[in-house]
Every structure is written in C-alpha cells, then in structure tokens.
Amino acid sequence: MSIIVGTDTRLCVSGITGREGSFHTLNNRAYGTHVVSGVTPGKGGRSVEGIPVFHTFREAVAETVANTAMIFVPARFAADSILEAEDAGIATIIAITEGIPAHDELLVYNALHRNPNVRLIGPNCPGVLSPGEANVGIIPAQFFKQGNVGVVSRSGTLTYQIGNELAQRGFGNSTIVGIGGDPVPGSSFVDVIALFEADPQTELIVMSGEIGGSAEEEAAAYIAANVSKPVVGYIAGVSAPPGKTMGHAGAIVSGSSGGALAKIAALEAVGVRVGATPTKVAAIAMEILGG
C-alpha cells in the first residue's frame, strides 16, 4: 500500500508540452507511472512521445480516464489550471509550480474545500513518490526504495537529504509527500499524517517542517489525539532571523509566530522526537524501528 499515488494512478499533466513539463513527465513515465495524457490549450491532437495531448482537462478525462493531475504551468496560469482539473472531476491534483500569488492560493483552497472528493498537494512542491509504484513530480526516485517509513515535508531537497540518510541505514519508504513551501498549501501535515496513520504499510512517520505559519503546531495537536504510529520530526530554520523570507514564500518568522523553537517544543510536548539535524532524524528513526 501507499498513499496519494500508486499503481492505480492515471496521470494527466497540465503543461506537458513545456520544457520542464515534458522532461519530468517522461521521467515519471520511465519510472513506471501510468501517464495517460496531457493538457496544453491550443496543442490538442499532438502527442509527447506517444502521450496524447488535449486542449482541456474535460476532454483528457473523457478520453483517457485520468484520475490524477500534475500542474506544471507557469505561476500566473496555475490557479486556473488547478480549478480546471477539479472541474473535470480529477480527484488528486499535484501542483509543482512555484511562485503562485498567495491570493490565488487562497481562492483555490477555499474553492476546493467545498468538494470533499478532491485533494490538492502543493503548490511549490516536489510532488509525491510511492517507491516501486508511481512517481508524480520531480523527486529523484533513484535514492528511494519501498519500505515502511512515510515522509511528509515542506521542502524538496531537505526531503531527499533525510530520505537518503534513511536509505543509507537500510530504510525504505511507503510514500514521500512534498506538501510545499507556500503560505497556503492544499494539503497540510495533518491531512497527510492522517493518510499515513491509516496506511498499513507505514510503520513510522517522518515530518519535516520549517519556520513560518503554524502547520507544525496543528500537526502536534492532531498527533496527540489521533496518531498511534511513532512520528519523528525535523524543523528547519532555528537560526533564521525574524522578518526575512528564507527562500520559500511561506518560510518567514513574523512577530511572535512561526518560530522554529515553538514548533519543536509543540512536537516534543506530545511525544514526537525531533532530530536536531537530518542525520539525527535518521538515527532516531533507526532507534525506533530497530536497524
């Protein structure tokens, strides 16, 4: 078992004819992901290495029974593309695009919230990888194998770093989920941790957070009330100065909120062990699962 993407994923890529979009789509297909179609308005009828391209999501869903969308279009078109995918009945939308205006994200979040059957991952995220089953996004799959550790993270490369440290100690992953570094992610730590809790393959959950917002504190409260599996945490940005945006639009300590130490304290208060470095996260995981 895995979560969000797997052997039943039928992927349609918005922005498939772009340079980045086609590169990663073909990578995902080479990994074994079932890529069924793509969408580029005005380029319907073409194909990208045998993958049919449609003008609209409606057409792509009707013709190829896509159930998952990957959004690769530029930031100014991304909110529209996400809403189009939802309108076409796609259940899982994974938005890789970085730099989407915050008010667009707010609109998309509140619009999608009215549909209980849709899940948005991202934006500004590396995607979702279920090793051995499917890869949707830009996560370098060669470092990960199937296993029992679920990873959820606000950052891409930090996820690879932690995942690689786990792999070096012999651990594999059920699914690796990048929820993205923006102020309004479609799915939160809580949403993804709930899926891992219900997933029989996952025996340990690693959550990698960072400064900004209060998603980690909300996860701590959720874990205390609802999660039976062990959770190991990591929080980046302990040394970040307040008022500065550290690369991710969402990574900013503003006033008294969003600081790393408060997040670590909230997690530790509910029994989540927090590693001081990515290496220590892997060491704690090994202690818990036995290496």
Added chain:
Amino acid sequence: MDLLEYQGKQLLERHGVAQLPGRAARDVAAAVAAAEEVGYPCVIKAQVKIGGRGKAGGIKIAQDVGQAREYASGILGMDIRGFTVHEIWIQRATRIQDEYYAGVVFDRSAKKPLVMLSTRGGIDIETVAAEDPGAIASLHVDPLVGFKPFHGRRLAFEAGVAADVVAPVAELLAHMYAAFAGEEAMLVEINPIVVTPEREVVALDAKVTLDDNALFRHPDNAILTDPSDVDEQEQMAAQRGLTYVKLDGDIGVFGNGAGLVMSTLDVVAQAGGSPANFLDAGGGAKADSIVKACEVILSDAKVRAVLFNVFGGITRCDEVARGLIEAVRILEPTVPFVVRLDGTNDVEARELLANADLPGVYPEATMDGAAARVVELARGASA
C-alpha cells in the same frame, strides 16, 4: 514587500480610504514647501519600515515654518533602530478624541482573510491581544464571498465603537478589505484610526505588506521598492536571479533548495559558526550560475569561509563541481571552501574535484562534518 507609510496611504486612497492632505519629501527645502502647502500645525513623520518611530523622535508636530525646517532637518538622516530616514511625510495635524485599530491579515492557519477592529488603538495591537484579547473584535471572511456590509456592522458593534461613527467605521473596513483583495496584500493595517472632536473618522497611519508573487499583476506597486533598504549583496543576487538573504555572520553558504539551505544554516550555527547568508541556487543549477553565486557570496567582505552543501536531485553534482572549479579559477578566492556533494552524479563530482586539486577547497563526506570543518576554517582565518 513592505510599503512605506505614505505609499500605503496612497494605495488605500485608491480604494476609498480618505486621507488627510500630505506630501512626501526627501530634503529640507521640499519638506518646508510641503509644510507651507498643507498648513500648520502639521505632522512630520519619518518614513521607515519599522515601528516605534514616535518614541525614537521620528514624529514631530510643527506649529510654524521655523519648526517645520528644524524638525525636517533633524529627522532626515536620523537612524531609527538601524533604519536611516531618507524620506519624510508631512501631513495636516488633526485633533484626536478616540483612537481605534483596524487590520486585515492574511490568516495562513485559517486560510481566510481575518479582519480585526478594536477601540484600543494607537498602541501596539500585539500588546492589546496579550493584555485584553476581548478588546479586539475579529472575523474571517470567505474570499469567495468577500467582505459584506454586515461584516463591517458586526465588527463595529462588537468592538463597541461609538454609535455615531459605526457607519463610517464599517465603511472604512470595507475599503480596507477592498484594498487588501484588490492589491493582493498580505497585511493592511491602520493604527490609529482617529475620531476627531467633530466626529470625523480619519486614517492616521497605514501599514501595507504586498505579496511579491503577485506584483506582476500590479505594475504600479512593483515600482514602489525602496532602494535605500536593499542590501548591496541582495541587489547583486537579484540581478543574477539568485535567492539570497544577507545575514550577519562570516560563513558564506551555498546550497540548493530552501529547506536544505535553512537546515545548512542551522547545522553551521550548531557547530558554533555564524552564517553570512542564505543562498538557494534552485533546481538544476548550471556552472555559470554557480560562478555568479560565488561572486555574490565573496563580495561580502565579512566572509571568512564558504560552505557548499548540495543534494543533487535535478541538480547534478558534477555540474556543481564544474561550476565551483570555474569559480575558483576565475575569482581566485582568498577564503577556504568546504564542499559536501551528495546525490545525482556525486561520484563524478568528487572525482572532478580530486583531479582539479584546488588549493583551499576541502571536500567533506557529510553535512555535519562539513559544518564542523567550515567553522574551524573560519576561526583559523579570523585568528
């Protein structure tokens, strides 16, 4: 992007928030002319993006042209908590009977705009929130519905504003929300809103933060940058398309991916060092962008050692190694580099570095080891 007070006022005015007559000035002559135009008494306010201006002596009331000249020359060039005053705002003074607070905030946790109103204005709202949270009326707005007249009435009655100004205060809130939504702001705050003895409602201050990612839709706002508060290295980095944040330490940091770079800063700090910058080269960095990044890092005279911490995903480690070798040849740095490369093509990268055999470049196998090494080298360089 934070706006200066007067830029915020001009933005709010476009959405119907009435403003007192005022003008900005960058020198004393212009300030005096502005004071003569708006009339006396007038308020002279330092335009800096930091609170506590009044306490620091950055806000004065001038009764005549002599005082206007004296205060303007005193405030221009003044340092307020590390911010130099390059610009002042001269505005007609008003008499104050009541002071209120109003704010529209992008609430990340609730994923909705939060509108707040309090009759305890004129003081720091976080202090009010801590001391007397009941004194702040607030509500979340569904962004798909927008701010409706009943929202304004509800806030005004719940906050307990004087009955005779409920209507103008509610209307002011609607204008603030229109500015927040229309300009794609992260924050719109007026503190204080004053009620004059004539029972007029006047917005005395303005604090506006805009979403950088939305500036492409607002060309009028995109040009409001304040050149005086941009750091030299940050400007260099922006010209080269790099994500760079200046910090105050002496260890230059190069990495890929915001999370990994933040983590690298933390590991350096844990090893006893102090990072000089945050630099995210992004995904798929090529050799020439690595040379540019090194130029920016090394242009900071405080840097005594540099740490390269890369986990190659889309980014290829061999490409990073080539860029680093080129940077060292071109820039001839006088400070040591510690390099830790893992991930895509890391074996080739390590071979390239070994064959290049560059003086002052030290490969390390792990992130923690690399941090310890760079801290040691920075100390050695400063001893």
